[in-house]
Amino acid sequence: MTIEAGIYVPIVFIVIITILYYSFYLYNHCVVYQSCYIAGLRGSNCNELTNSEIEDYVNQEVAKLLDEQIFQYQIKYKSNVSISSIQISAESAIKYILKRMGIVNEESLKSDRSVKVMRTNPVMFIRICGK
8 A cells, every 4th residue: 555655646746737737828829819809809999000010019919918917937029011911929838847957948848829900990891891
């Protein structure tokens, strides 16, 4: 009984800790995608600004949204604004204690997300459809 407990208890403990770490990873992966999409959607509604101003606005929105929700992540993001769309790509890497211990390196739990939002101008859309 003691030998079996000495083997099974550490294995179960490691499995539970691993599930917790991966749940944080999955949560952050979803939050990065959601934040990029929300920032792109907000930028698509700015019809009176130039493309560079919209790009700055989208970058500020992504930074603000990610600062509110992310747990122990390093995030690099880049936005690209064209006449018809806004594309935001974000790259996030995990930095938990496992990386510091040398068990998991930063490249093994890296996630890349990309979002493309179409820019809409309701007035121009109605004018084009009316022709």
